[in-house]
Amino acid sequence: MKQRRLGKTDMYVNPVGLGCMGLSHASGTPTPKEEAVKILQEAHQIGYNFYDTAECYTGINPDGTINYNEEIVGEAIKDFRDEIVLCTKFGVTHKGDHLELDSSPERIRKSIEGSLKKLQTDYIDIYYQHRIDPHVEPEVVAGVMKELIEEGKIKAWGISEVNEDYLRRAHAVCPVTVIENRYSMMARWYEKLMPVCQELGITYVAFSPLANGALTGAYQSKNDFGNGEQDFRPNMPQYSDEGIKKTNELLEVVNQIGQIHQANSAQMSLAWMMNKYDFIIPIPGSRKIERLKSNFEAGNIELSQEELKVLDDQLDAMEFKVFGGH
Ligand SMILES: NC(=O)c1ccc[n+]([C@@H]2O[C@H](COP(=O)([O-])OP(=O)(O)OC[C@H]3O[C@@H](n4cnc5c(N)ncnc54)[C@H](OP(=O)(O)O)[C@@H]3O)[C@@H](O)[C@H]2O)c1
Numbered sequence: 001m002k003q004r005r006l007g008k009t010d011m012y013v014n015p016v017g018l019g020c021m022g023l024s025h026a027s028g029t030p031t032p033k034e035e036a037v038k039i040l041q042e043a044h045q046i047g048y049n050f051y052d053t054a055e056c057y058t059g060i061n062p063d064g065t066i067n068y069n070e071e072i073v074g075e076a077i078k079d080f081r082d083e084i085v086l087c088t089k090f091g092v093t094h095k096g097d098h099l100e101l102d103s104s105p106e107r108i109r110k111s112i113e114g115s116l117k118k119l120q121t122d123y124i125d126i127y128y129q130h131r132i133d134p135h136v137e138p139e140v141v142a143g144v145m146k147e148l149i150e151e152g153k154i155k156a157w158g159i160s161e162v163n164e165d166y167l168r169r170a171h172a173v174c175p176v177t178v179i180e181n182r183y184s185m186m187a188r189w190y191e192k193l194m195p196v197c198q199e200l201g202i203t204y205v206a207f208s209p210l211a212n213g214a215l216t217g218a219y220q221s222k223n224d225f226g227n228g229e230q231d232f233r234p235n236m237p238q239y240s241d242e243g244i245k246k247t248n249e250l251l252e253v254v255n256q257i258g259q260i261h262q263a264n265s266a267q268m269s270l271a272w273m274m275n276k277y278d279f280i281i282p283i284p285g286s287r288k289i290e291r292l293k294s295n296f297e298a299g300n301i302e303l304s305q306e307e308l309k310v311l312d313d314q315l316d317a318m319e320f321k322v323f324g325g326h
Contacts, residue, residue: 016299070118125156184215
């Protein structure tokens with residue numbers, strides 16, 4: 001599997017990265033800690049070497065304690081820390097149904113110490129600003145990142161859900177290595193950033209690349225999740241009756257080409273973006289080893305220009321309502 005370079009750094013990773021969020025956050029009751037640690041260790045055996053977590057990925061355990069995703073990731077990777085690229089994020093706290101944003105220098109300084117401790121490490125490879133804070137200028141955030149790089153606490157930095165103007169301003173102060181924005185067959189509004197990434201030599205990390213699972217075809221009703229109240233998925237527009245019907249129409253075309261490659265629809269959804277852009281890295285998440293394995297293997301699928309065109313033409317002819325939509 002050909003590795004992909006992260007921005008202009010000397011860090012290279014396999015083409016499919018690992019989203020760790022769902023083990024603790026947004027996908028229902030958190031996976032029991034020991035089981036979650038085992039899943040993340042087995043993922044390393046499969047070949048994953050690009051791990052994505054965040055300070056705010058938390059959930060409530062059945063005994064009422066807080067489940068910190070960073071703690072699970074830290075416990076899992078401690079024996080192979082230097083073999084992976086470890087990413088975490090600052091600047092967001094979940095407050096009920098809204099996000100509290102704080103990227104002030106004081107808050108970033110506090111956050112990084114907490115993340116290093118939970119992750120059981122003394123450096124973070126990629127430190128992301130999780131969301132733009134309207135009260136803090138990009139130059140200020142980039143200035144703090146520059147200091148953290150000089151201090152050896154982080155190797156590089158990135159921004160999540162960024163727009164072009166903010167990215168250019170931040171990049172001018174301290175070069176940005178990666179951006180992490182939503183991107184999938186059903187969420188293509190950031191395609192306008194692809195030329196900017198190419199121009200600046202920035203890697204695009206695609207989060208929720210399976211449209212929160214919709215593109216796998218595994219969920220045929222919003223009642224299919226059954227993992228308790230902490231699951232955000234049943235309320236997402238792609239899981240309305242109309243959303244599922246549209247997804248199935250798309251997956252018919254996806255699966256026709258998938259048959260040629262003996263690939264399932266999740267693999268095809270990932271292969272589609274990796275074949276379109278050599279600077280993109282999807283980070284799908286799953287709590288199931290077999291799915292992690294299958295998703296990882298999508299990095300081997302080569303699609304022809306004709307196949308990509310059939311898929312793109314189909315996508316251009318459809319409109320989707322997806323969680324996080326613009
Ligand atoms: N920067 C940000 O603001 C941001 C926001 C959201 C997410 N993220 C990152 O992106 C990662 C992935 O995003 P995501 O979890 O929202 O969405 P996703 O990767 O698009 O989809 C995950 C869902 O798909 C299911 N799934 C995965 N592989 C499957 C397969 N092969 N077959 C059938 N079902 C499959 C998973 O369920 P099971 O677990 O049951 O398999 C889970 O419900 C997160 O872990 C996180 O690290 C970042």
